[in-house]
Amino acid sequence: MNPIPLPSHIHYETILKLLEQKTQREGDCNKLTREQIQQLILTLRKAFSQQKQIERTCDQLRIPYEYHWSLTTEHPDPSQMMEPPKSQS
Template structure:
């Protein structure tokens, strides 16, 4: 069965938590920066939903999803060193 490599969903969660809990606090009351961070949060949430939809399509098409934790990850469990 063919596997499609996709980011692990935890990657989206970690980035969203960082943006919501730390970045948003750091921008304070600056409306322009708050808006930019807000747009970034919205975009990441949309990406996470879109990936979930892709995973559902893969499941329907009998294709497995291989959630990756790093770009150096291989199915065999080996790590590829960058060139």
């Protein structure tokens, strides 16, 4: 079975840091902008949480997955491939 491609966690972490540390500070001057930025941050946190849930499900079902850094990577770094945990007998 081919591994399921998933975005690397750093993609979420970097965007969230930018929004929380820089964008949000600049957007505080306008109530509508502030609310939209807060909604975007919440949506990204939910997406990141959902991906982690998919990873846990894959681990439980022994479905391999791998982290991708871009759309152009046809052969990702093998060290980024997550093998399901081996069953303990």
